Amino acid sequence: MSTLTAELKEKAKKVPQRGMMDNVMEQFESAANQINLHPNIKKILSITNNEIIVNFPVKMDNGDVEIFTGYRVQHNNALGPYKGGLRYHPTVDIDAARALAMWMTWKTSLAGLPYGGGKGGIKIDPSKYSKTELERITRRFTFALADNIGPEHDIPAPDVNTNSQTMAWMADTYMSTRPPAERTANQHVVTGKPAGSGGLEGRDRATGYGVYLSIKFWAEKNNQSLEGKKYIVQGFGNVGYWAAHFLEKDGAILVGVQDAFGSIENQKGIDVEGLFNYMQVNDGSIADFPKAKEVKKETFFALECDICIPAALGNQITKENALSIKAKLIAEGANGPTNVEGEKILTERGVTIIPDILCNSGGVVGSYFEWLQNRNGELWQLDEVMAKLDKKLKESFNKVYDYAKAEGIDMRTAAFSIAIKRIEKAYIERGIFP
The missing domain is CATH 3.40.50.10860 (Leucine Dehydrogenase, chain A, domain 1)
Structure with missing residues (x-):
């Protein structure tokens, strides 16, 4: 065992596990300190x-x-x-x-x-x-x-x-x-309606597409190709499936999937559409998929891979499993899947995390497009929607990536800092109602 790993294990034992609200408040505090957020606005946003x-x-x-x-x-x-x-x-x-x-x-x-x-x-x-x-x-x-x-x-x-x-x-x-x-x-x-009832073409895939784009943009920034990259996905619902769908088209290899019913692995590759079609006739479950082997739930995040996509619930990556993660990139498809203790361990190990508020924002951007479409009485075609998503999400990714590099901070703190600064500016310009 390396000295770093031993030190991290000892630290993890001493830190109590906390809930989602504790996590988001610590993330907020970190970003607020980074940008010297005005104390009055900090009170409001807390x-x-x-x-x-x-x-x-x-x-x-x-x-x-x-x-x-x-x-x-x-x-x-x-x-x-x-x-x-x-x-x-x-x-x-x-x-x-x-x-x-x-x-x-x-x-x-x-x-x-x-x-x-x-x-x-x-x-x-x-x-x-x-x-x-x-x-x-x-x-x-x-x-x-x-x-x-x-x-x-x-x-x-x-x-x-x-x-x-x-x-x-x-x-x-x-x-x-x-x-x-x-x-x-x-x-x-509401947004996210069926296309025939005022919904947006492509809204179903917007979140997963955004996860895929975040990974793609990160790879481009680091002069890497997605061809041959191995990845695992926790949660194979709307977000996980569509992220995998687009990654497979770029040559990435799905090697592990976990859902509420089981965990499976195949280091030679799991066919995305094959698994999706299997789930349609298996009550939405990946359990017993014939072209992969079953693995223990608690060892899923330890599977050999380059990229990990947690796309299920919050608090999935914790101090208990962060040390065993093999991936060098975590792309957060879910909201709050990595808790603060887990993130500290991953950061010290040099693992990059594309934070949820950036990585899975394709869904809310798609919702905004649907809201505009309804509001203006328009109908947008799928190719138009996807192009708009691509442009909007690339702008967001570049802002966060460049800010993180310039300030020497992690991408989550960078994303929070940019987001909070925009709100702070609104309050400063408008003032507080007496």
Whole structure:
């Protein structure tokens, strides 16, 4: 064992594990210190503007009534309406919503969008409910939130375990609560809708495409080719699949995948489309995929690879597994997948992390395009959308990469610094309402 590895292991033992809110606050503090953020603005950005908790009853298919708890946290709207996803997952609670909402504020600011940050969802395991029950749950949740969302106030989008169908139900419910003359004018209350219901062509792949572009831009900056590069993906849903889809086209080799049902490896390569098609007939699971071997869940991040893409949930890379990671590049497809302790270990080992607020921002940029399309009564073609995404995301990546190099700091601190500076400027120019 090397001296560095031994030292890092000893450090890791002494540091207690913390939650997502602890992580985002430490990241915020680090960037605030880096840019000497005005103390008054620091106070404002350290807290959320609004926190909404709703408890609502829904009748199940068998006639029983269940009570669900939903959350919507609105962190900051200095730059524009609150923007962020709604997730359906057992881990959803007020602390998770606060952390995710704060990350959204930095993400939209970094991307140069006229948005603030919000996040929320329902504490639920959607696999335990039928489609008709999920529709009723979604519509009842939307009705409960109706006075707190709106196309110029707070604009939800899909997140973990929600999709374009969820957004279609939300849009329809919300529009049904408006006066008849205003209904169609409120279509952009949510983004991520199906293309036939006001959605954007390419929105389904925007987040994964952004992850792929971030890796591609990083490789170009470092005079490297993606041809032959081995990568692993945690989470093979919308983000993980599309990132892998585009990486494969550039010659990169998928060697490992993990989802909620299992972990698989094939160092000779896993066919992306083959795995995707297998999942369609296997209840969305990668388990027992015949062209790969099963590996233990706890050893997944230790697989031999060049690039690691965590695209599932938060707090996946921690002090427990950071030392075993072989990848030299982490591209964060999920929100907050690397906690502070894990990141410190990776940084000391020389591993590069493309931070979530940059790496997975293709989704919110795509949402912005959909919002504009609805607002202006336009219809954009897929090639036009992809070209716009490419241009916007390249601008963001270059800003962060160049700032990090110039200041001698990591890319996360650089991304946070740029994002927070933009919000600070808005407050300084406009002043604080007395």
